[in-house]
Amino acid sequence: MxxxxxxxxxxxxxxxxxxxxxxxxxxxEETPGHVPVLMLLGAFGAVVGGMLGVGIFEFEEPLxxxxxxxxxxxxxxxxxxxxxxxxxxxxx
Numbered sequence: 001m002x003x004x005x006x007x008x009x010x011x012x013x014x015x016x017x018x019x020x021x022x023x024x025x026x027x028x029e030e031t032p033g034h035v036p037v038l039m040l041l042g043a044f045g046a047v048v049g050g051m052l053g054v055g056i057f058e059f060e061e062p063l064x065x066x067x068x069x070x071x072x073x074x075x076x077x078x079x080x081x082x083x084x085x086x087x088x089x090x091x092x
Contacts, residue, residue, distance in 0.1 A: 006064020010046040013070075014077040018042025021081040042081045049076020 018038045053072020054062050063069070 003064045006069065007047060007050070009065065010050040010069070010073045011043045013073060014043035014046025014081075015039040016042075017046070017074065017077045018081040021078060021085055025082060025085045027085070038081060038084060041084050042077045045080030046073040046077035049073045049079075052076070 018041060019035075021042070022035065022038055050064060050069045050073035054064060054066060054069040057068025057072070058066045
């Protein structure tokens with residue numbers, strides 16, 4: 001049960017980080033409708049990064065709410081959100 005709570009924390013954290021990235025990286029041509037996509041990408045990045053972090057950094061007791069899982073979820077969520085906001089979105 002504790003791991004599912006951790007995954008839920010990753011999802012919420014990824015969505016919030018995506019909104020923060022939206023505020024930090026300004027785009028001159030702002031079109032409506034990209035906020036849900038950005039939040040989904042942030043949540044997806046947090047879940048993937050959290051799973052990778054738990055798999056790589058936590059050997060003895062793999063818990064989702066560990067330092068490795070949370071740190072990797074944060075880093076990968078920022079990466080995915082910033083990549084979409086800064087680079088790939090200009091191609092779409």
